[in-house]
Amino acid sequence: xxxxxxxxxxxxxxxxxxxxGKELNxxxxxxxxxxxxxxAGSEIIYLGWIMAGGIKGYKEAAKLYKVRxxxxxxxxxxxxxxxxxxxxxxxxxxxPLFTLQGNFDVxxxxxxxxxxxxxxxxxAGKGLANKTDRTxxxxxxxxxxxxxxxxxxxxxxxxxxxxxxSLN
Ligand SMILES: Cc1cc2nc3c(=O)[nH]c(=O)nc-3n(C[C@H](O)[C@H](O)[C@H](O)COP(=O)(O)O)c2cc1C
Numbered sequence: 408x409x410x411x412x413x414x415x416x417x418x419x420x421x422x423x424x425x426x427x428g429k430e431l432n433x434x435x436x437x438x439x440x441x442x443x444x445x446x447a448g449s450e451i452i453y454l455g456w457i458m459a460g461g462i463k464g465y466k467e468a469a470k471l472y473k474v475r476x477x478x479x480x481x482x483x484x485x486x487x488x489x490x491x492x493x494x495x496x497x498x499x500x501x502x503p504l505f506t507l508q509g510n511f512d513v514x515x516x517x518x519x520x521x522x523x524x525x526x527x528x529x530x531a532g533k534g535l536a537n538k539t540d541r542t543x544x545x546x547x548x549x550x551x552x553x554x555x556x557x558x559x560x561x562x563x564x565x566x567x568x569x570x571x572x573s574l575n
Contacts, residue, residue: 408475408571409449410434412441414464416520419509420456420480422559427452427478430561430568438464447471452567456509457481457488458520460495477502478567480509482551484544485563503570507563512555528552 411433413424421437428435433452436444445451451472455462462479479492485508493504513524535541535549550556 408433409451410436410441410445411452411454412436412438412445412468412472413454414438414456414468415480416456416463417510417512417515419559420454423478423480423507423509423564424454426559426561427454427564427567430564431571438468442471445472448473450475452476452478452571454478454480454507457483457492457506460491462492462496465496465498474502476505476567476570478505478507480507482509482511482548482556484508484547485558486566487544505567505570507567508558510555510557510559511551514555 408431411424411428411431413420413435414437415421424435449472451468451474453465453468453474455464457479462477465477468474477498481488483506486506488506489504492506498504513521513528516524532549532552535545535552538545541549
């Protein structure tokens with residue numbers, strides 16, 4: 408494996424990429440930087456933040472590099488939404504996919520993203536707030552939406568590090 412390459416908006420995906428780089432002893436670059444530093448065709452692990460189900464930068468990364476694993480960083484819990492994300496992003500079965508829960512804070516967003524999430528928080532947040540039989544996952548999601556939340560942790564990368572170690 409040559410490198411870890413990522414695309415982040417508010418920093419969670421960058422944090423995960425750095426944590427993973429330390430764990431696996433691999434260099435870490437944003438997709439923008441990588442274009443000058445990591446030769447096309449190299450084997451990489453790609454991490455991108457999730458926007459409306461899409462993993463930002465994945466298509467571009469897959470054109471440039473041999474993507475050996477993908478991590479999508481979103482506000483949903485780690486290890487959930489795997490089928491939806493795989494289908495939506497057309498990630499082939501042979502490529503392992505992981506989802507990681509990142510941070511969420513409307514105040515850190517700008518422009519269209521802030522507008523979109525304000526609408527989402529109003530609509531989905533209201534729906535969840537009015538629900539009387541919320542699951543623990545839904546409680547967590549509501550808390551993230553209303554209060555913001557920081558969920559980046561090394562623990563969430565466990566499945567990714569285990570997969571990597573199983574290669575050798
Ligand atoms: C416009 C917008 C759309 C989003 N859509 C999703 C989504 O479909 N699923 C999800 O789990 N998280 C979604 N999120 C939450 C982000 O993926 C989450 O906050 C993530 O931690 C952001 O990563 P970053 O800090 O690297 O930018 C969305 C966020 C924004 C701003």
